[in-house]
Amino acid sequence: MSTYLVGDIQGCLDDLRFLLEQAEFDPRNDELWLSGDLVARGPKSLETLRFVKSLGDKATTVLGNHDLHLLAVSQGLVKVKSRDQIQPILDAPDSDELLDWLRHQPLLAEHPEHSFVMAHAGIPPQWDMPTARKQARTVETCLRSSDFVWLLKNMYGNGPDYWSEELEGIEQYRFTINALTRMRFCHPDGRLDMECKLSPENPDTQPLKPWFELPRAKPLKKKVIFGHWAALMGYENDQVIGLDTGCVWGNSMTLLRWEDGARFEKPCPVHAK
Numbered sequence: 001m002s003t004y005l006v007g008d009i010q011g012c013l014d015d016l017r018f019l020l021e022q023a024e025f026d027p028r029n030d031e032l033w034l035s036g037d038l039v040a041r042g043p044k045s046l047e048t049l050r051f052v053k054s055l056g057d058k059a060t061t062v063l064g065n066h067d068l069h070l071l072a073v074s075q076g077l078v079k080v081k082s083r084d085q086i087q088p089i090l091d092a093p094d095s096d097e098l099l100d101w102l103r104h105q106p107l108l109a110e111h112p113e114h115s116f117v118m119a120h121a122g123i124p125p126q127w128d129m130p131t132a133r134k135q136a137r138t139v140e141t142c143l144r145s146s147d148f149v150w151l152l153k154n155m156y157g158n159g160p161d162y163w164s165e166e167l168e169g170i171e172q173y174r175f176t177i178n179a180l181t182r183m184r185f186c187h188p189d190g191r192l193d194m195e196c197k198l199s200p201e202n203p204d205t206q207p208l209k210p211w212f213e214l215p216r217a218k219p220l221k222k223k224v225i226f227g228h229w230a231a232l233m234g235y236e237n238d239q240v241i242g243l244d245t246g247c248v249w250g251n252s253m254t255l256l257r258w259e260d261g262a263r264f265e266k267p268c269p270v271h272a273k
Contacts, residue, residue, distance in 0.1 A: 003114060003258040005033045007227040007234075007243030008064065011042025011085060013051060015247055015268050019255040023264045027058045033109070035227030036064025036120030036181065038102075039086055041248050041272040046088040049098045060109050064120040064228065065181040067102060072152040074099050083272060104144050107180045108136035110222065114258055118225040122240070124179040125190055125214040126163040129222065135176040142173065158194040184229050186211050199231040212240045248272045 004025055009016055025032065038052060038061060039045035052059050070086050072078045074095070080086060089095060110117045110133075117123070123132050142151045154170045155177050167175060178192060185193040185200075185208035193208050200210050212224070223241060230246035234254055247253035250270035256263050 001029045001031070003031045003033065003111070005035070005116075005118070005225055005241075005243060005256045005258060007035050007245060007254055008037040008230070008247065009034065009042070009048050009253075010037050010040045010066065010248040010271070011045035011048050012247045012253060012268060012271050013042070013044040013048045015253045015266050016048070016051075016255075018266050019253060019264045022266075023255055023257065023262075027055055030058065032059045033111070033118055033225070034059065034061040035118055035225060035243055036062045037066040037227060038064070039070050039089065040066035040081075040084045043085060043271055045086050046092055046098075049089065049102065050094070053098065053101050060118070061105055062109050062118050062120050063102075063105050063107050063181060067105075068152070068155065068177065068181060071099060071103055071148075072155070075149050075152055077149070077153045078156070103148060106136065106140055107176070108132055111258075115221075116223045116225050116241075116258070117220070119180045120226060121179070121181050121183040121228040122211050122226045123220065123224055124163060124183060124192065125186065125211060125216050127179075128216070128218040129220050132220075135172070136180060139173050139176050158192075161191045161194070163190075181228070183211050185209065186214055188214075190214060197229075197231060199233075212237070 038048050052061055073080050108119050155174055157174055160171050160175050163175060182194055183192055185196050188207055196205055196208055198205050225241050227244040229242055230244050230249060232242045234245045235242035243254050245252045245254045247268045248271045252265050252267050254263060254265050
């Protein structure tokens, strides 16, 4: 059995299928872990949801910011973004079933055997693993409850930008959602920056630092797998692996086999409108 990990799909299902065929992925025996943002700016968001859902327990996906936005759009809380191609999901006969399935996916997922944990954007430097688990489970429980519309309506906003055990209610939920699904850079003091999307090599990012470069009070003891940050074009060190290589923007999609580190890459056409 092999464990495959892939970055943001964003509705680019044909590219994902190509990579899975290239890697000889067998859904009867293998696992597929997806770093979130299944939907949005690619041409087959509806088909992507159907495909991942059809894999059952052979697929694990975490929620990304575009996935959460889709849920908010489906409840009439916000408008569809101009570049998103999600209307077919809302119009589909199985829309309610797909959206309910999506709402029950985790924000944070840990492999039961391998030493990695997955979140769409990453894990903020203030958190150890027990805190990350606790905060993710708190938001997931709310999202899966009858209060989910309240959560989706109030999740938007860039603050609070710094973690504190004293945060309560929607401020705690919003920090957790922002950290796990939107974070890229932090200020040197650990505050989240929700605006900059550039590559860390760009001098205009100073004095901001990538979240994974800030020191942690306690090591996570697991490698963090994340997507979300296309400008990184893939990144790896001893503590993290970033797998978003900008498929939807005409760069490539990357599939990683955990057991031997083999990578499968496919150059992609520009899918985003």
